[in-house]
Amino acid sequence: MDKDQVSILIVDDDEGNRYTLSRRLRRDGYSNVQLAEDGSSALEMMRSQRFDLVLLDIMMPGMNGYDVLEALRNQPVMQDVPVIVISALTEIDSVARCIELGAEDYLPKPFNPVLLRARVSASLEKHRLRQLQVASFEERVERLMELVVDGILIMDERGIIEVCNAAAAQMFGTDEASILDRHVGEFIMEFEHLKGEEGAFEPLVAASGAGSTQTQECHGQRADARVFPLDVGMRELHDRGRRLFAVSLRDQTARKLAEEQKLRDALYDRLTGLPNRSLMMDRLGHALQRVQRSRDRRFGLLFINIDRFRVVNDSLGHAVGDQILVEIARRLDAALRPGDSLARLGGDEFVALIEDIPDYDAAILCAERLQRTMIEPIHVEDQQIVLTCSMGILLSSGQYERAEEMLQDADVAMLRAKGAGKARFHVFQEGMRSSATRLLHVENNLRRALTDNSDEIVAFYQPVIDLDTGRIAGFEALVRWFDGDGKMMSPGDFIPLAEETGLIVPLGLRVLEQSCLQLKRWSEQSPHELFMSVNVSGRQLDQPSVFDDFRSVVERTGVDPSRLKLEITESVVMDNPDQTEQLLHRLRGLKLNISVDDFGTGYSSLAYLHKFPIDTLKIDRSFISSMQEKQDNKEIVRVILALANSLSLEVVAEGVETQEELRVLRELGCGYAQGYLMARPLPAAEAEALLLSDPRW
Ligand code: C2E
Ligand code: CA
Ligand code: CA
Numbered sequence: 001m002d003k004d005q006v007s008i009l010i011v012d013d014d015e016g017n018r019y020t021l022s023r024r025l026r027r028d029g030y031s032n033v034q035l036a037e038d039g040s041s042a043l044e045m046m047r048s049q050r051f052d053l054v055l056l057d058i059m060m061p062g063m064n065g066y067d068v069l070e071a072l073r074n075q076p077v078m079q080d081v082p083v084i085v086i087s088a089l090t091e092i093d094s095v096a097r098c099i100e101l102g103a104e105d106y107l108p109k110p111f112n113p114v115l116l117r118a119r120v121s122a123s124l125e126k127h128r129l130r131q132l133q134v135a136s137f138e139e140r141v142e143r144l145m146e147l148v149v150d151g152i153l154i155m156d157e158r159g160i161i162e163v164c165n166a167a168a169a170q171m172f173g174t175d176e177a178s179i180l181d182r183h184v185g186e187f188i189m190e191f192e193h194l195k196g197e198e199g200a201f202e203p204l205v206a207a208s209g210a211g212s213t214q215t216q217e218c219h220g221q222r223a224d225a226r227v228f229p230l231d232v233g234m235r236e237l238h239d240r241g242r243r244l245f246a247v248s249l250r251d252q253t254a255r256k257l258a259e260e261q262k263l264r265d266a267l268y269d270r271l272t273g274l275p276n277r278s279l280m281m282d283r284l285g286h287a288l289q290r291v292q293r294s295r296d297r298r299f300g301l302l303f304i305n306i307d308r309f310r311v312v313n314d315s316l317g318h319a320v321g322d323q324i325l326v327e328i329a330r331r332l333d334a335a336l337r338p339g340d341s342l343a344r345l346g347g348d349e350f351v352a353l354i355e356d357i358p359d360y361d362a363a364i365l366c367a368e369r370l371q372r373t374m375i376e377p378i379h380v381e382d383q384q385i386v387l388t389c390s391m392g393i394l395l396s397s398g399q400y401e402r403a404e405e406m407l408q409d410a411d412v413a414m415l416r417a418k419g420a421g422k423a424r425f426h427v428f429q430e431g432m433r434s435s436a437t438r439l440l441h442v443e444n445n446l447r448r449a450l451t452d453n454s455d456e457i458v459a460f461y462q463p464v465i466d467l468d469t470g471r472i473a474g475f476e477a478l479v480r481w482f483d484g485d486g487k488m489m490s491p492g493d494f495i496p497l498a499e500e501t502g503l504i505v506p507l508g509l510r511v512l513e514q515s516c517l518q519l520k521r522w523s524e525q526s527p528h529e530l531f532m533s534v535n536v537s538g539r540q541l542d543q544p545s546v547f548d549d550f551r552s553v554v555e556r557t558g559v560d561p562s563r564l565k566l567e568i569t570e571s572v573v574m575d576n577p578d579q580t581e582q583l584l585h586r587l588r589g590l591k592l593n594i595s596v597d598d599f600g601t602g603y604s605s606l607a608y609l610h611k612f613p614i615d616t617l618k619i620d621r622s623f624i625s626s627m628q629e630k631q632d633n634k635e636i637v638r639v640i641l642a643l644a645n646s647l648s649l650e651v652v653a654e655g656v657e658t659q660e661e662l663r664v665l666r667e668l669g670c671g672y673a674q675g676y677l678m679a680r681p682l683p684a685a686e687a688e689a690l691l692l693s694d695p696r697w
Contacts, residue, residue, distance in 0.1 A: 003029040006124060007050070010035050011042040011068065012057040012086065020111060021055060021086075028117050039063025043071055046081070053123055054083045055107065058094055066094075069101035080131070082123045151249035154237065157201060159184040159191065162244070171230075171251050173222035184247065189227065190218040194234055194247075201245050203236040220249070229256045269344040271322055272329035280343035280351055284403035287353060291396050300354035300363040302370065303392040303410035304332065307422040309348035312385060314544045323380050324387070331373040336366075351407065360427055363393050367425045388423035390414055409433055415500070443501055445483060446494055450506045456482050457507060459514045460681035463690065464533070464652055464674045467666050470696040474531035475522075476567070476674060477515040478681040479507065499539045508540045509549055516557035516564065518684055522691060523563065530691075533565040533595060538572035547586050554590060561591040565616060569597045573612065581612055588613040595652070600640060609647060617644050621655025624675070627664055634664065641668055662697065 008030055012018045015037070022033045034051075036042035040063045042054070058065035065085055072083070082104040087094065098106065104123050107116060151168030155161045164179040172179065172187050185191045193216055196202035204214045220230035229252035237244040267279040275283070284301070291297045306328065313321035325348065332350060333342045339355045354366055371391070377384040392413025400406050413428035420426065449456040459477040466473035481489040498504040512534050519532040540546055554561050566587065573580050573596060584594050595616035596609075600623055619640055627634045637653070644651045653665050656675030665673055678697055679690060 004031055006030055006052045007032040007034065008120070009033075009042060009045060009051045009054045011037075011039065011054060011060075011065075013037055013060040014057070017057070017086070017109075017111075021116070024111065024113055024116055025120065028120070030120075039065070039068040039071075042068060046072075047075075051081055052127065053120065054081055055086055055120075056083050056103070057086045058098065065098060066101060069098060069103060073102055080127070082127045084119060084123055151251070153179070153184065153187075153247040153249065155184050155201075155245050155247060157243050157245075159201065161187075168249055171220060171222075171228075171249060173224055173226075178223075187221060188218050188230065188232060188247075188249075189221055190216070193218065194232065201234070203245070204232075204234045215248075215250070217252075220251070228253045269346075272326055272344050274329050274333065274350075275341060275343040277343065277345045280341070280345070280353065281403045281407070283341055283343075283353055284406060287355065288396065288400060288403060288406070292398075295398065298357055298359075299396045300357040300366065301394045301396070301406055301410045302352040302354065302363070302367055302425075303394070303407070303414040304350040304352065304370065305390050305414050305418060306348035307388045307390055307418070309387065311542055312387070314542075316380075316383070316385075320380050320383075324378055324385065327378050327380075328374065328387070331376070332370055335370050335373045351410070357395065360393070360395055363395055364425070364427070367391050367393055371423070371425070390418040390422050391425035392417060392428060393425055394428040419496075419500070439497055442494060442497055443503070446481070446498060446501075446503055446507075449481065449483070450503060450510065456484075457510055458482065458683070459511050459518070460683055461515075461518065461687040462674055462681040463679050463687065464531075464672050465678050465697055467662075467671060467673055471528070471694065472530070472691055473672060474533065474563075474565075475519075475687060476533040476681075477511055477518075477535070479511050479535075480681075495537070499537055502539065504537045504539050505543055508536060509553060511535075512550070513553050513557060516553060516559040519563060520557060520559050522688065523560070525688075526691060529563065531563045531565055531593075533567050535567045535597065538569070538575065541568070541572065541580065541583060547583065547590075550587065550592070551590055554592075562593065565593040565595045567595045567597040567618065570599050570601060577611075584613050600636060609643075614647075614649060616650045616652060618652045618654050619670075621675075624653050624655045624661055624665075625657060627661060634668075637665075637670070638668055641670055645669075 008025060010018050010021050010025075010033060012021070012035075018035045018037070022035060025033045034045065036045055038060055042056070043063075045051075046054070056065050056068055063071075069083060069085075072081070083098075083102065085098040085103045085106045086109060087098075087106050088109040104126070105119050107119055151171045152163075152165045153161050153168055154163035161179055161182055161184060164176050166176060169176040169179055179187070184194075188194075194201055194204065204216055215231040215233040218230050218232045219227050221227055231250040231252055233248040233250075235246045235248075237246050267276060268274065269276045287299045291299060309321070309324075312324065325344075329342070329344060329350070332352065336342055336352060336354070341353045343351050343353075345351055352366075352370065354363060357363055357366070371389065374387060374389050377386050379385075392410045392415070394406060394410040394413060396406070409428045409432070412432045413426045416432060417424050417426035448454070458480055460480050461475040461477055463472045464474045464476060465471065479491050479495075481494055483489060495504065498507050515532050515534050519530065523530055543549070550566075554564070568580075568584075573584075587594065593615040594613060595618055596612075596614055597618050598620045599617040600620045617640065619637060623633045623636050623640075627637060641651055650671050652672040652674055653661075653670050654674045656662055656665065656673045656677050658677060661675075662673060662677060679687075682690065
């Protein structure tokens, strides 16, 4: 029953009680609550209007609760109204008398809101059911129909509608009166399906029997001729020998829409409206079947990945990122021919299926066309963004049987393109695949090594010597991976992959943390100050959280940040100078030191070097190892040292392998040296033993 339509009367001489009760009831959703302060005015009110429930206090001056109940008993119109007596515990004996007098239930004082809610709704429900039982057939039908949200029609054996509820009328877009006396066929299109073999209407009974009603999927026709999906159920009714049918109707428009949406979601990408991965796989499968049937037909697959999209997304926010993806989808789609199809696989990955393509040249032309539409600036929120993409190109060939294999190979080719420096495409070649599967294997293992609490990832430490004193001045942490078999892998085998997959981020933090703890321990053991150098990849610096991540490691380990050096390669610094400059300044703010690694191999401009908050240059090994053979290299080292001197930078020469190299470096005035001559990168325990033996070179 609709709570709005329930009217409740509270009879209590205590104003406070009346107030509390009515407020609680209103809060429970009963908006029509009226109040009486004594028995006689309550009876007065009940004579003039219908109440669905009365809450009655027993102890009242003048006419008390018993008197009211007594009076109600003698009033046929009112005797049906359920009465709940309100009683304090001390009056509990009198409750029995009230029940005898016809009260429905009692409610203890002080009021408990939960109890109040439960008792009130139970009484109302009981009352409603009782009324249904005593009412005549017509009344019962009418009341039932008020109760159901479904549409209901009652028709005779010929299908002429005799009764209709408001919900049914609303479904058909008209009023109840205009439905009556018309044939059901005007409203339910497949009404013939509701008939049995003899051509007469029959109740729809579920196959399982037991009289449960089954529904039939039909269509309704509205007054404005619009057709809508409609589930129809039918039961037989008997009224004084007449055979009638109650037809229940449920409008399925909303459900159908939801189903269609679900279907769309299953096959299409919500953001761009393009086919998603499953639909693309399906189309790819069909395309494969077609080319298998006629060998001279071929199709192409372009695997497209937006370069640096992650950076855009992180810096401009996901809403802007979404807008950009939508725009890219639109452009790519527009650049394809009508028969081709484009899908978004997720994130910033798209795939284009190019039908009927003769050879790789044609596929390349197509890739170039797509790349051209990409590089036009994209305008979002007053900004112009220029993006490029990397593409892998693959042509169908007899060897492919499964769509997944093709997609995977196109992906491999795309990764090659990306690895080769972005904004380009690569054609898939055999041989790429085997290395790709190997990489996938390594990636999985590395992921596990980083997520488990495993000790597979460890830092080794290579001493750095102060050339003035010949003593160990610090260490460089160099990561090593002992895989499941205990085989040691060098960074060259997995750092590029870790960078490609983003695993470098957790890996870098792990190495940083280990090195900080190690530095702390050694600083306490060693009589003189030490520093620790840790390598940081460009991919780590792209991370918006990099600053917070580093700070939290420093705080957590309690290391002295001024003894920590972050080694960043020259090319990373120069790739994105403005952004890097800002970040380096922030890191300097944490007192961290910055060292430019592999110096001399990139294309540093002096102006930039000057701008960056750098402490140290590490001269690349290639200059040191060939200083003797190539006089040029010795000169380069000399220039670097002069440059560093003028900028007050410290210099570390790396890759020192011979006494002669060491001698030349000393002669040139280089401050620090590192290399196999002094020590290889060592496990922590060995490095510690070496440090404590206080060697001199
Ligand atoms: P890098 O930063 O230039 O590190 C120096 C590399 O030169 C190390 O190789 C070291 O073992 C090697 N080396 C040192 N002295 C000599 C020498 O006298 N002769 C020769 N031939 N080599 C010497 P490693 O450990 O294999 O590391 C290779 C590269 O991997 C590093 O180059 C660095 O770029 C990267 N890497 C190492 N650990 C990490 C790390 O934790 N994070 C990141 N992002 N990169 C790392
Ligand atoms: Ca380094
Ligand atoms: Ca280096």
